[in-house]
Amino acid sequence: MTTRILGPFNRVEGDLEVHLDIADGRVAAARVNSPLYRGFEQMLPGKSPLDALVIVPRICGICSVAQSAAAAAALRDLMGLTPPPNGRLAEHL
Structure with a gap:
């Protein structure tokens, strides 16, 4: 399984990351993270x-x-x- 992290995407309210777990060329799991604690x-x-x-x-x-x-x-x-x-x-x- 491969993990890809997309981002950071700059947003008005802070950065956003998308974590994708890819197995056999398909997304097996996806998580969204906003690392800025407010x-x-x-x-x-x-x-x-x-x-x-x-x-x-x-x-x-x-x-x-x-x-x-x-x-x-x-x-x-x-x-x-x-x-x-x-x-x-x-x-x-």
């Missing part, structure tokens, strides 16, 4: 889970909608909720 993980411990819906979108001004959707999905999964059919469709707009 400490956002330390903002939420000890706070109400619903605070994530307010804090997380402010981490990045460019991708606030994606961060909001990810926070809402994480809270949904944490609570074991299943959205109604129209809600599932709205997630994929």
